[in-house]
Amino acid sequence: MVAGADQRWESVLDGVVVYAQGALCTRLARGVVPSDGRVRVTGLPRTVDAGSLRARVLGGSGVRVTEARIETEAEPADDGDRDALLREVERLREECAAARARRQRQLALIDEVAALRPVPPPRRRDDPPHRTTPVEAWLELAGFVDERLTGLHARLAELDLALRDLEHELSVAEDRFGRASTARPSARVATTVCAVVTLDGAPGEDGDVVELELEYGVAGAVWVPAYRLSCRRQDGDGRLVLRASVAQRTGEDWTGVRVALATADLRRRTDLPRLGSLRIGRSQPAPAPAGWREPPPGLADLFTSYDAQAGRLRRPRTAAGSAAAAGPRAVGPSPAPVPSPPLPPPSMPAPAPVPQAPGAAYGAAPEVVRGAPRGRAAAPASAPAFAPAPAPMMPAAPGMAGPPPPPPTGGSVLAGAEAARSAPAEPVSGPPRPSGDELDYTALVLCGPDEKGERRGRLFPGASSDVVAEQHWRRAETVGALPLPRHAVRPRESAGSFDHRFDAAARADIPSDGTWHTVTVGEVAVGLRTEYLTVPSVEQTVYATLVLSNTSGQALLAGPVEVTVDGEFLLTAGLPTLAPGAVRRVGLGPAEGIRVTRRTNLHESTAGLRGGTTVLDHRVHVELVNTLARPVTVEVRERVPVTSEADVRIEERADWTAPEDGAGAGAGRKDDSGRPQEPPGSPGQEGPEGAEHHAAGTRVWRVALPAGGTAVLDGGYEIRIPAGKALVDGNRRS
Template sequence: MAGSAVTSVVVHSSGAVCTRSARLDLPGPPPGGGTATVRVTGLPPTLHEDSLRGRVVSGPSGLRVTDIRVEYGATLRRGDELPRLRLDLEDAEDRESRLRDRRDRLAAEVAQVAALRAEPPLPRRGDPPRWAPVESILALAGFVDSRLAVLHRRLRAVEEELEQADHASDVLRHRLAEASNATSTSRAAPSATALVTFAHPEQESDAPAQPEAVELELEYHVPGATWAPVYQLRLDGRSGAGTLVLRACVAQRAGEDWSGVRLGLSTADLLRRADLPELRSLRIGRRQEEPAHLSWREPPAGLDDLFAGYDAAAAVAPVTRGLPVPPPPMAVSAPPPMPAGGYGAAADLAAPAPARAPVARSRSAAVPHAAFAPAAPGGPALESDGFGAAPDLQPPAAPAAPGADLLDYARLTLAGPDAPEGRGTLRPASRAAHPVAAEYQRRAAAVGRLARPAHAVDVRRSAGSFDYRFDTAAPVDVAADGRWHTVPVSEVQVSTEFEYVCVPAVDPAVFGTVLVTNTSGHALLAGPVDVMVDGDFVLTAPLPTLAPGQRQAVGVGVAESVRVARRAHMRESTAGLRGGTTVLDHTVEIDVANRLPYPVVVQVRERVPVSADKDVRIEEHKASPPWTAAERPVDGQEDDYVRGVRSWRVPLEPGSTATLNGGYAIRLPAGKAVVGGNRRN
C-alpha cells in the first residue's frame, strides 16, 4: 500500500483532470518475470472509474502498468481523527438533546402540578352535610401557585438555553457544510483505492532481485470543478501605460484539497467525445459487405452446449436436495450392450435418464444467427422442433456491426450461466457508478450552479470555436469547499492608450477611456476587469473576448478634474428668390480645462446633421481648431459609431484651457422644417 499526493490539475469549464504522484518500493521480480499489485490510497470518491489511468514515470526498464481498477471502502475513524468542527458540533448536539429532555420533563411536571385538585369524599346516603375544608383548599391552591411559579421560571430559563444551543448547533452545521469536503466529517469515512497491477520484464539471471523504487503517476477525471477568468488592469495616470494581469476564479468540491499544485485552466469541453473519424472509400459498382472490425469477432457457435452439464445438474439438484443418502447399490453383472434408440428397445430402469439440457431463453440474443455455420451441401438437414413444420425461408441475418460499448474492453463482463440471456458472451457492464461515488458526484455537481462573479461569462461561450489552456506561473492552493477562490495566473502582453472622451451635447462629464490592444499570441476570454489607476481602485468593467491584435475601449469612469462647457447658438434666416430657402445657422463654442497635475489628451465629439433629402443641404463652418470626420468606426468602439460625428483631439498641459469653435448651416425649403423643431438646439 502506498500513499499519493496531487501534483497537477487541469480545470475545464465543467470538471477537472487531476494527476497524482506516488512513490513506492516494488519487490524484486522473479527470474521468469511476473506481476505485482499495489494499492494506492488517497483518491477522492468522486472520480469517474473509466477515466483512471496510470503510467510509470521512473523505475526499472521494461516495467509497465497492465491493469488499474478502483476499489471503494470505508474507514472507521476515532474521535481524535475527526475535524474540530465535527467534535464541536457533536458536543453542541449533545447539549441540545440534554436541554430538550430537561424541557420536556419540566413541561410534564408543570402539567402534573396544574392538574392537582381538592376532591372531597363522596357523601353517603343519610349523612348530614359537611363543612367544606376551606383552609385546606386554600393551602393546596397556594402550594400549586407557588410551585407553578418556580417551575415556569425554570422552564423559561431552560427554553432560553435551548434556543441558544439550537442556534449554536445551526451555526456549526453551516460552518461544517461550507468547510472543505476533502476530509470526511463522519465517523465512517469513504475511501477510494486504486489497485495497480505491474508487469515485470523477464530476468535473465536467477539471482534474487532487490526491491526497486518506482514513481507512479495516476490521472483521473473528477466532477465539481469550474473556473471563470477575471482581470486586473493597472494604469499609470500620467503616462497611460498599463499592465493586464489574468486571474482565475476557481471553485471545486471534488473531495480533495489542491495544495501546492500546478494548475491549468482549459476552455475545452471535457465531456465531449473526441473519437478520430474514419473516412471510408467511395466505390462504384456492385455493393460489397462492410469489412469486419479488426478488434471484433463474432462469438462461436454452440455456446449453449457448453452449459448442458450445468443445466442438468441444476435440474436434478432440487429433487435430491434434502433427501437421505441412499445406500450403496448392490454389485450386479452388467448386461450386454444393446442398441439404443431402436424399435422395441428396453428401457433403462437402473437409473433415470439425464435431463435434457434446457434451451436458452433467447438463443438469438446470446449468439447471432450468423454465428452458426450452415450445413454442408448434400448433408442432412436440421430437424425441426415440430412434426411437419415449415422450413425457415428467411436468409440468415448479416452480422451486426459492434457498437462503441462492445469495443470498450475495460467494461466488458462475461455473462454467467445464471444470466437470463446471452450467457457465455461478453456484454458491457452498466455505467452506473458505485452508490457512494454517485452520491458524492451528485453533491459535487452543485458547483456548476454557483452564482458567477459580476460580468463573468462561461468560458465555453466566450471561447467560441477555439480551445486554449492557461497555466499558472506558480503552484496554487484551492480548497474543496465549493466556493470561489481567486488565484493569479499570469501577466498578459497588452498595449494601452489612455485618453479622455466627452460628448458635451449629451453630457458635460468627461470620461476616462483606455484602448486595450491584445498583443499576446492567444485570445483573451471575456470577463470582468478591475481598473486600478495609480494604485487606486476605480471600477469593475466588462471586457469582451479579444483575439490577438484586436483593440477594445474600456471605460474607467468620470474624471472630475477635467471640465468641459458647451455653448450653442442658432440663427434662423431666409435666402434665395422671394425667401424660398430657410437657413438655420448653428454655432458651437466649447471650453476645455485641465486641472490634473499632468498633461492629458481630451477627445471632444460633436455631431453634424446628415440628410438623405436632395432638397436639404448641410454646410459645415470652418472649425477652430480643425475637427476630423469619422468615416469608419474607431477600433474597439464599433458599437458607438454614428454618422456625422466630428471630433477634436485636444492636448492640454496641466492647468491649461482650450476653446473649440465649430458649426454648420442647414438649408431647406421654406415649406419644410427639422424634425423636432428648428430651434431644438
C-alpha cells in the first residue's frame, strides 16, 4: 500500500501519564473521514510500543475504529533548533581559533620588542681602544622599548579578555547543543512513525469533522517526587506543595500537555491467566491454526530453471579455466541439477505466554492478493518480545489475523533471530501453531532464489526494522540511570504494594533532553504544628520541629522537602512515606530563643534489714527559659533505667509520663513467663502506623511556656539493688 494514498491527519500530544518507568501518551487528531476510511495519523515518536496502540473516536458520531497499526516512514528533516545550535557552536569555535591566533601573534611581537638591544658598529684599525657611547642614545632606546611594551601588553590584556569571553560563550553553546532535544533528528533524512487507522461508518452529515484519540506507550521516562513546605512560626500553619522531577528521552517534546504521575509499573502483566479446560467425552479434532496454511505442492520445482540457467552461465568460465590449467583435455558437461522433492509442511513452536501490553487494540483481517498479505491487523500484544524465529511458512489465509510483536526492550533482535533460525525446530504433535513474529504480516520477507536450503520462496520475519527500533529504545532507557537528586527515592520503592496516581493541576512543558525537570503537581492537604523538643541529658539545646500529619486521601511518597520558614529557605530534609493519617516530625534546627539547663544529684544509701539493699537516689532538675515573643510548647525527654532482674527495683519520683505510642510504658514489666516485656515500637516489634518510636524507658514532660516565662521541672528515680546483685569494684550508679 502506497503511503501517499492515505489521507494524513496532523496530531497534537494532549496528555501524558508518567509511570515508574515509561509513559502512556494520549494524542488527538481531527479531520474529515475519507471515502475509503483509511487515515494516517502522523507525529508519533520512534520509541512507541506498537503493541500498546489503541484508537477510539470521541463524540457520539457513527464512526468506529476497525483497525489500527504502526508504520515507519522516511521523510526529509527540516532545519530546526538543533541545526541552529550546531552552526552557533561552529561559529564560536572559529572565532576562538582566530582569537588564539591573534594572541599568539601579540606574544611574538612582545618577545620581538623585548629583545631589542643596542648593537655597536664594527671596530676599525685606527679606532682608539676605548670608545664612548652617547648616553642619550641608550636612554632613547630604553624609552622606546618601554613605551612599546606598555602598549603591547595593554593590547594583550584586551585579547585575553576577549578570548576568555569567547571560550565562555563556546562552553555555553556546547552545553546547549549537548542538551538539545532528541525530538529533532540530526540527519537530513529522518524516519518517522505514524498510525494507520481504518474507520468504518459514516458521520451524521457529510463532511463532518471527526476527532480521533490515540493512546500508546513509550519508553524512556522516569519521575521522583519532591515537596516544598512553607510555614510561619507565629501562626503555626503552612502549606505543602507536591512537585515532581521528571526526565524523559522519548524522542518527542512534551509541550503544553496534561501531566499525571503514577507509581505503577507499566510493564506489569494485568491480564488474567488462561486456564485450559478439561472435558470428558470423545476427542475432537484440533482446530485449524489461524493465519497459516501449508506450502503449495511443487515449491522446490519453482527454481529449477533458475538453477539450470545459473549453471550454464558458470559452466564456460569453469571449463575454460580448467582447460587452461590442465592442458588439452576434454571436459565433460556438468550434470543438470536434480529438482528436490516437495518438502513436508514444517512444524512451528507455540508462543510462550507473556504480559499483555496496556492499551492493545483489536483490528480487522488483512487482505490477501495472490497469496501475499496486504496491510497489518492490530491485535493484543500477546506475543513475546523475543519470540523464536519461525519455520518457513506461507501467507495467512483470508480472514485470519494475529497480534504484532511489541517493540524490543533489550537484547539484540537480529542476533536472537539468527540464533533461532540456525537451531533445529523441535517436532511437536498436532498442527503447527504460528508465533507472533509469523503473524506480523508487514514484517514478513519473501526469500529469493539466492537463499539456501528451505528458505527459498518462503516468508520469514525481517529483522532490519527491529534493530533500528531497538537502538531507539536503548537510548531512551538511559534515563533510568540518571543520578537521583538528594533524598530522592524511586516511586516503586516508596509506594510499597499500593499504586497511586497524582494529576497535575496545570499543563507543563518537558523537553526530551534526558535531564531532570521540575513540575508542580498541586497542593496537598496536611496538618502542621510547630513543637519544640529537647533532650537535656544528651545536649542542652532546644530544637524546633514541625509535626506533619497527612490528612489527604493519598499517601505521600518519600522524597526531598524544601522547608521555608517565614519566607526564608531553611533546609532540605528527607520526608519518609506517609500513609493517610500518619504523623512525622521534620527538624527545623536549634531554637535560639529557648534555653534549657539540666542538673543532676546522686545520693547513695542503704536500706532494709542489716542494710542489705543499696539505694541509689537520682535527682534531676531542669530549667526552661522562653525569650520569644509568643507562647510555646516544649517537650522535654528523659530516660529512666530498664532492668531485667526481678530483684532490682526502680521507683520513679516525677510527674513525667510515657510517650503517646506507649513505648517505655512497659519498662520494667514482665510477661507471664517472667521475661521482661518489650515495649511497643522497639526493634523487632512494630508500633501503630504513623506513631513515633521511642527507646525503652523514655519519659516525657510537656510544658507550656508563656512569652518571656520560665519553668522548673524536678524529677528522679531510685534504684534498689539487693546485696547479692551488687557489683564489686564496678559502676553501680548507671
